[in-house]
Amino acid sequence: MTEHSNLQRPSPAAVAETIAALGALFGDRLQTGRALREQHAHTTTWLAPQLPDAVIYPASTEEVQQIVQVCAAHAVPVIGFGAGTSLEGHVNAPFGGISVDFRDMAAILDVHAEDLDCRVQPGVTRKQLNQHLRDTGLFFPVDPGADASLGGMASTRASGTNAVRYGTMKDLVLGLTAVLPDGQIVTTARRARKSSAGYDLTRLMVGAEGTLGLITELTLRLHGIPEAISSAVCSFSSVQDVCDAVIATTQMGIPVARMEFLDALTVRAVNGYSKLDLPEMPLLLLEFHGSEASVAEQAAAFGEIAEEFGATGFRWTTDAEERGRLWQARHDAYWATHSLRPGLQSMSTDVCVPVSALASCVTQARERAESLGMVAPMLGHVGDGNFHILLQIDKDDAEEVAQAQAFMSWLSELAISLDGTCTGEHGIGQGKAKYLASELGDPAVAMMRAIKRAVDPKGIMNPGKIFDVIAADAD
Numbered sequence: 001m002t003e004h005s006n007l008q009r010p011s012p013a014a015v016a017e018t019i020a021a022l023g024a025l026f027g028d029r030l031q032t033g034r035a036l037r038e039q040h041a042h043t044t045t046w047l048a049p050q051l052p053d054a055v056i057y058p059a060s061t062e063e064v065q066q067i068v069q070v071c072a073a074h075a076v077p078v079i080g081f082g083a084g085t086s087l088e089g090h091v092n093a094p095f096g097g098i099s100v101d102f103r104d105m106a107a108i109l110d111v112h113a114e115d116l117d118c119r120v121q122p123g124v125t126r127k128q129l130n131q132h133l134r135d136t137g138l139f140f141p142v143d144p145g146a147d148a149s150l151g152g153m154a155s156t157r158a159s160g161t162n163a164v165r166y167g168t169m170k171d172l173v174l175g176l177t178a179v180l181p182d183g184q185i186v187t188t189a190r191r192a193r194k195s196s197a198g199y200d201l202t203r204l205m206v207g208a209e210g211t212l213g214l215i216t217e218l219t220l221r222l223h224g225i226p227e228a229i230s231s232a233v234c235s236f237s238s239v240q241d242v243c244d245a246v247i248a249t250t251q252m253g254i255p256v257a258r259m260e261f262l263d264a265l266t267v268r269a270v271n272g273y274s275k276l277d278l279p280e281m282p283l284l285l286l287e288f289h290g291s292e293a294s295v296a297e298q299a300a301a302f303g304e305i306a307e308e309f310g311a312t313g314f315r316w317t318t319d320a321e322e323r324g325r326l327w328q329a330r331h332d333a334y335w336a337t338h339s340l341r342p343g344l345q346s347m348s349t350d351v352c353v354p355v356s357a358l359a360s361c362v363t364q365a366r367e368r369a370e371s372l373g374m375v376a377p378m379l380g381h382v383g384d385g386n387f388h389i390l391l392q393i394d395k396d397d398a399e400e401v402a403q404a405q406a407f408m409s410w411l412s413e414l415a416i417s418l419d420g421t422c423t424g425e426h427g428i429g430q431g432k433a434k435y436l437a438s439e440l441g442d443p444a445v446a447m448m449r450a451i452k453r454a455v456d457p458k459g460i461m462n463p464g465k466i467f468d469v470i471a472a473d474a475d
Contacts, residue, residue: 082152088429122151157207164383226289259383273336351415352424386424
């Protein structure tokens, strides 16, 4: 077998035969219209859309198996599609192929309230699941902001505002069912809370970005809805003070559920968009979960820490309406920042560093953006060192796009130099593939390639993502 980065599209004949075979099996659930194919290749960053040859809508694991078997027989690529909210070109089809849309696989199959777990199909969204769970007293805590599909969230190892307490998708997926590139169906784990049985195939698939197979069922860990929730907000004079307060809070063992940072520029945008009157200074927004007494104690303890580091305007509340207003404003920050350069869009990127290096990373990023004249609001999940920059860019201006790409490249290398990662939660996809070797080293990437080659020798599963495409020899 050989490795190269310019694997060609399958021949038109192979694509036509694949579409004909799938059409015979699935009828009008296979679509080839251009508008639909464009929708399934859209990206929300600077990456240009690359259209699949067709879109198909399976309804079961067995139907996904049929699709993969047909595509494997003709060496035609297969690209999974959930809600299309990924940020690094994960759903692009650089070599054409079949986009497998899990829209019709959106059933909640089982809820085991006594075991705090559930089994779902990949098209279920996080909001749909939590709505279903409401009467059970349970919830699923991973919240990336967008109402993403759970299959997509697992594939990109998604995270979000609750990760500081509840973890990321790698911590909440107990097991899964997937269709492998040769059409075999694999189950990676049972429902037991721990196991020493062989390789951890669940975590191998979580974060593989669809390059090793298509996830068709997920068993997820759930948590009890807390008896009480309180939120707190305060402002600081500098990012360093924010980070010092975060470190002290962590060291004291205060079980913060959410700990979000907004820089002054983001606060300005949020104030205008969400009709708030927060001071235009670096801001922390926190949430505490527990009993009524414990959330009050946690908020009070944090208040003492905040005061020690010069915080102003500290207040906390258990009022659901006020809490909802604050957190909705945080989730709307992406849209709010567009007002900083009206009519333009954001180019979003994320990095993650040890919390002790966060102030340095954010400060250097702010200074560089200002020196380049870039509008670059910053926010993030400071409890685990992850932050985002929403570059306000004219995507029709090639010079601005090139400058933004150069800035994002510099930021990724900066994070890596601080013993961090080029992506805390967006994933590698196409956009950050070039930083993987710099971050992990060639031997680690070679090991990933070896796994990919062994599982997907024809290179049909979401090719062109994470690293260069691996193809089989002609024989």
